[in-house]
Amino acid sequence: MSDTRTQLIAMLPRLRRFCRGLTGSAEEGDELVxxxxxxxxxxxxxxxxxxxxxxxxxxxxxxxxxxxxxxxxTRNTVPDLEAVSAVAGGDSRQDVETRDLHQKTMAAMRHxxxxxxxVLVLVxxxxxxxxxxxxxxxxxxxxxxxxxxxxxxxxxxxxxxxPAVAAAAQKG
Amino acid sequence: MMTRxxxxxxLMAYVDGELGAVERAEVETLLARDSSLQERAEMFRQxxxxxxxxLADTLREPVPDAMLAKLQATEHDGLLKRLFRRFGxxxxxxxxxxxxxxxxxxxxxxxxVGGVVGTQLGGDTVYSDAMDPRVADALSAAGSGTVVVxxxxxxxxxxxxxxxxxxxxxxxxxxxxxxxxxxQGGQTVDGVACLDGGGNWQQVITVxxxxxxxxxxxxxxxxxxxxxxxxxxxxxxxxxxxxxxxxEAELIGSGWATDGNx
Numbered sequence: 001m002s003d004t005r006t007q008l009i010a011m012l013p014r015l016r017r018f019c020r021g022l023t024g025s026a027e028e029g030d031e032l033v034x035x036x037x038x039x040x041x042x043x044x045x046x047x048x049x050x051x052x053x054x055x056x057x058x059x060x061x062x063x064x065x066x067x068x069x070x071x072x073x074t075r076n077t078v079p080d081l082e083a084v085s086a087v088a089g090g091d092s093r094q095d096v097e098t099r100d101l102h103q104k105t106m107a108a109m110r111h112x113x114x115x116x117x118x119v120l121v122l123v124x125x126x127x128x129x130x131x132x133x134x135x136x137x138x139x140x141x142x143x144x145x146x147x148x149x150x151x152x153x154x155x156x157x158x159x160x161x162x163p164a165v166a167a168a169a170q171k172g
Numbered sequence: 173m174m175t176r177x178x179x180x181x182x183l184m185a186y187v188d189g190e191l192g193a194v195e196r197a198e199v200e201t202l203l204a205r206d207s208s209l210q211e212r213a214e215m216f217r218q219x220x221x222x223x224x225x226x227l228a229d230t231l232r233e234p235v236p237d238a239m240l241a242k243l244q245a246t247e248h249d250g251l252l253k254r255l256f257r258r259f260g261x262x263x264x265x266x267x268x269x270x271x272x273x274x275x276x277x278x279x280x281x282x283x284x285v286g287g288v289v290g291t292q293l294g295g296d297t298v299y300s301d302a303m304d305p306r307v308a309d310a311l312s313a314a315g316s317g318t319v320v321v322x323x324x325x326x327x328x329x330x331x332x333x334x335x336x337x338x339x340x341x342x343x344x345x346x347x348x349x350x351x352x353x354x355x356q357g358g359q360t361v362d363g364v365a366c367l368d369g370g371g372n373w374q375q376v377i378t379v380x381x382x383x384x385x386x387x388x389x390x391x392x393x394x395x396x397x398x399x400x401x402x403x404x405x406x407x408x409x410x411x412x413x414x415x416x417x418x419x420e421a422e423l424i425g426s427g428w429a430t431d432g433n434x
């Protein structure tokens with residue numbers, strides 16, 4: 001097996017995380033991983049030694065995702081991929097609260113526009129700098145920053161709600 | 173939004189450690205004497221934590237064999253390729269009514285009006301018009317723009333209320349998105365429900381969003397003219413301005429006790 005292939009395999013957990021963040025679901029995320037890997041394998045020769053393999057892989061995943069959304073207009077089959085076990089926590093209250101917060105965050109991420117979601121995942125989850133995210137996505141840094149700040153404010157608001165609403169609901 | 177000389181992006185860049193020494197010092201000076209700015213910075217910090225922690229478990233999950241096999245195979249595996257081709261994924265995107273009514277919805281497939289199955293617009297599955305009690309609970313409790321994960325769905329189903337208004341009959345109505353809906357899940361429903369005389373939410377229009385297109389800038393918008401159905405419906409039934417902010421909060425806090433006419 002080539003070195004690059006070995007590196008790709010080592011990157012799978014991170015690629016899965018990226019794709020899950022991008023699609024907002026475990027099933028669709030894994031489906032995207034498969035498609036991205038397929039494309040990456042068929043284009044391994046295009047990857048330039050010395051450049052970041054993860055950026056290249058994420059760029060492929062992102063473009064596969066965009067194309068997929070563009071092309072597939074209906075969804076007739078429900079994916080039945082190997083079940084990705086749900087986040088299994090203990091029974092303690094803190095575990096339950098944490099799981100609920102994670103689920104709520106994932107749900108909120110699904111409601112973000114795709115172009116905001118991808119910068120959010122690259123920067124906040126994958127730890128890319130603004131410049132790296134801009135290069136990976138082919139955007140200007142200013143675009144990355146404006147999408148990222150909108151994404152984060154929306155995410156926060158969807159998860160925690162409008163403070164005024166929360167306060168009034170508690171009173172009532 | 174500008175807060176005393178610092179825009180959101182600069183504040184976020186500070187939180188993310190993306191500023192140079194000079195700008196960082198500037199921001200710190202302003203932060204030190206402005207608690208609202210501190211709160212906003214905290215919001216940026218927390219939002220990044222939320223996203224990171226929500227996805228943290230993914231790294232600990234074992235990678236499925238099928239995925240590994242794909243990369244370990246020396247030859248392209250046509251079977252897997254076909255297998256994964258079969259599964260379609262509908263794009264979904266909408267914008268939140270944070271700055272008012274900017275509701276970009278995807279294409280609708282099925283329309284249910286007045287609680288009766290109405291016009292079929294090209295879909296192949298009938299979606300039940302019964303009001304899911306969990307959706308009703310979410311509509312009663314959550315402010316517009318706040319996502320609610322539905323009980324028992326393990327995070328796969330959520331409701332996002334988008335708008336609150338009073339209709340011509342004086343009843344409160346809410347526009348919402350229900351993600352992960354349908355008998356098999358995975359569908360998104362764009363709907364409006366109104367409170368009846370007995371204080372129960374009744375669906376008055378639901379449009380299933382299965383189809384979508386991505387435009388050049390990555391935004392999913394309607395592939396046809398159907399997306400305006402719900403918006404048109406709201407426009408034709410709304411009486412007065414939408415109820416937002418503190419007014420909506422008060423309404424939720426009161427348990428929707430007051431009539432829309434009063």
